[in-house]
Amino acid sequence: MPQEPGPDTNTGAMRLIFEYEGDAVRLISQQPVDMALTGAETPLESRNGHFAVIRDTAEREIARVPVSALQSTLEVFPETAGEPILRITPDTPRGAFTVIVPAATAAASVALLSVSTPAPEREVEPGLPPAPIEPTETVLGVFSLEPQGDSQ
């Protein structure tokens, strides 16, 4: 099969690095990067967790990417096999994390969200999905993005 490099809908990607201390989060770096974006949420999907949400100037959502390294606790590992791993809660959580997001031309901002949903009323019979339950979204911060020049 003769091939061309790929669809012109390839948006490219951008690496964002955030720092946090307590409840304060700041965007310290945004860097265009040539890499495949895996793990983005299927559009319209909703589940609990932390997410980076890319929005356009009208604050419409363009893409939603899970953030798994925004932590308020620290993990302590045992020196001896079989002993328990521990979690501790520091007085002031601090650290940094990175997330890869699509670099759409229309991207104007990135919002960090914490999404939680009450326990769903689950179906019993196969073939009927659970009734949708509106999740609660807490905005941890909204940050402007630098314009991207040559993508979609």
Next chain:
Amino acid sequence: MSTADGTIIGTTQISGSAPANRAFNVVLLGDGFQTGQQGAFNTACTAFVTALLGTAPFSDLASAINVFRVHVSSTDTGADDPVSGGGTGASARTYFDASFGGNGIRRLLICNTSTVLSVAAAQVPQFTLAILVVNSTIYGGSGGSVGTFSLASGASEIGIHEAGHTAFGLADEYPYYAGGAETGHDHHPASEPGEPNVTINTNRATLKWGWAVAASTALPTMANPNCAAVDSRASTVPNGTVGTFEGAHYYHCGAYRPEYDCKMRNLSVPFCRICAQVIINRIGPLTTLTARARTPISVVARYPEHLDVFTAGSDGRTVTDWWDASTGWSGWFQISGGIASPGGPGSPITAVSRYARHLDLFTVGTDNRIYSAWWDASGGWSSWFVLAGGLIARPGSTVNVVSRLSGHLDVFTTAADGRIMSCWWDAAGGWSTWFHVSGGIAAAGATVTAIARYPFHLDLFTVGTDNRIWSCWWDERSGWSSWFRIGSQLARSDSTVNVVARHRDQLDLFTVASDQKIVSTWWNALGGWGSWFQVSGGLASPGSQVTAVSRYSNQLDLFTVGTDNRIYSTWWHDPGGWAGWFNVSGGIGAPGSTVTAISRITEHLDVFAVGSDSKAYSTWWDGRTGWAGWFQLGVS
């Protein structure tokens, strides 16, 4: 202590050969190594690579994994070891400020994560995971966005566990927060965790890893008899059993893990089946899919800016890839462990979208029963379940599904003895039982095709045992008609009758004749059935079908794999009639394969095919730009 206390020497790739922009890239950075100690860093990195690639499923995904080491020379050797954390009081000037004794716990090895991430991004822009290796034999490590571990024996396991969190979004499966003696962790809150490997749900039908649970496995598989404490009993089921084991996600009760043990619970054990699948579905999309060559690719547009594509891998695994205008292609990943039946071209994955936030899938499993699964925006992928009482279908049969209404599905397939069978699902009443449609029998290898020209009417088509084309219909007012023959055209016995309704009073039929000619006829409400005719002299490869799409009421686009295995198209337009066949962008299909096409907007076609190398390809036609070149389907 800061970046003034050292120098970045450079970066070396030590494992993997995948293109960096299509790989899972691990970056190991050294701290507390002086210039003359870089050999010790090299040794630690090699040991980590051995441990990582010796751990399933990374061992099976090595072709998509690159590992880099970033050499950094620090002013001093080692790391801080403050007295407040139970250490010696040693202080070391190092580039990443590594220090034992975080939060007063000596083995909590912390660092300046901002610096680590910034250096990793500068040295390997496409990095996925950054891990700091600290030059000390004191046992220590920590997790988070940057995993840290020291040179102490066994500490590299920390890096692999932390990859589970950072790169794959896996939850901790241990059932305590502070070793088990803590308070306030008896019962998990009544909110479903977002992570894929812990749950509060023990309903077999809706369990998020239900696809991996054997019917004979009890749920819950182990329940904690005393929620005031961690359940420390040995497993009551054989090692590797997937079920629901109470005690997970930092709570003694009310949260469940998939297996008794897992690397997300204990460092020294393998990843459980579910965590392994999550890792496979995250790294796997970076690899290319080898498709089952003759199984048609299925495609659905839930809305105009989105495509969901389904096929079977060469191992029969049901896989999907999706494209969204905002993010491009996601890459192929497996659906709930499903395996589609071989036989003939192999059972395809039939997909229907009743509304934008929902998909229903159907296929014939390896036991030749009809299976279904769904994806819903509110809950993700369901498990596969046997449809409506377990009809035994022909090996490799196609399941054809029509959604006449958003709360209704009509399902059609051929039973093992060729009977044309149907069942339906309705939101009000659930699944019906299977019934034989008006006594119809399909030829060996033939499929049954259904179309709803309007919500209260169905038209069915198949190749009968006399190798001629037959039809019947269902109407809400009169029920099912008898089968009747459409002319005397002889069809290939394994031919599919492809049908398009350009409007509610018109049907256009396309199929492959016994002599490989691509033939068509039509029906309209005013003139009834037309005669069969060969479409522009077209011929299909043995086994290949003809696919039709109507972008608007006076336009038809056809696709097939020709006798030279090239991918051809033609169109009909009123006025103008039929055009000649042309090769689409030089495409060559697998022998006997079938081309799939969809029009998600009027002046646009997306076309999918399995190439002669058994890889899945796509191209598109746009009214403004014409035909694009073929590209291999994977991740953008």
